[in-house]
Amino acid sequence: MQKSENKSFKKPVRFNRPGESNYKPKGMTVYVGNLNYKVTKKDLFGIFAKFGKVKTVNLQTQPGTDKSKGIAFVRMEKAKDGLKAIDYLNGREVDGRTLKASEANEGEFTKKPRKFKSSTKKTNVEMALEKKEIRAKKRNTGLNALKTFLDKK
Numbered sequence: 838m839q840k841s842e843n844k845s846f847k848k849p850v851r852f853n854r855p856g857e858s859n860y861k862p863k864g865m866t867v868y869v870g871n872l873n874y875k876v877t878k879k880d881l882f883g884i885f886a887k888f889g890k891v892k893t894v895n896l897q898t899q900p901g902t903d904k905s906k907g908i909a910f911v912r913m914e915k916a917k918d919g920l921k922a923i924d925y926l927n928g929r930e931v932d933g934r935t936l937k938a939s940e941a942n943e944g945e946f947t948k949k950p951r952k953f954k955s956s957t958k959k960t961n962v963e964m965a966l967e968k969k970e971i972r973a974k975k976r977n978t979g980l981n982a983l984k985t986f987l988d989k990k
Contacts, residue, residue: 864892864912865919868941872907873932885911888925889918910941 869881878894885891892912898905913919919940927938959967 863916864914865916866941866943867911867913867919867922868937868939869909869911869926870907870937871934872905872909872936873934874905874907876905876909876932878909881909881911884926884931885913885922888913888922890914 867885872881876896878896881894881896882891885894890913892914895910895912896905897908897910911919911922913922923938923940926936929936
């Protein structure tokens, strides 16, 4: 039996799942933890610039303030520069704190899809009864509860 060779055969196209892409960024993202809260983006940029070209520095802050959480993600242009920085900085003491440096998981930056719970639909009558119960509980708190208790006696 002879194999028929078909030169026009093409590899099947793989379609992406929702939220997935084929984009693989070059370089490396370095996670830096246990930072002193006084460290700024500029300080981190200076520290990591010694190892190679820095693309971005993302210093995590508390929402609504500029106060640092002590965590940063530094994007290096080349992966080998990121590895050099990790080797040097992991376990090194900076500003009285021992740093933790490692390669960041790229999945940490993407939002996970929310899972919605399927709820049973309530009828208008059931919703009205719940509202009445809530109102009754509100009425029986504080001074109103005292008043109803005294009225009963």
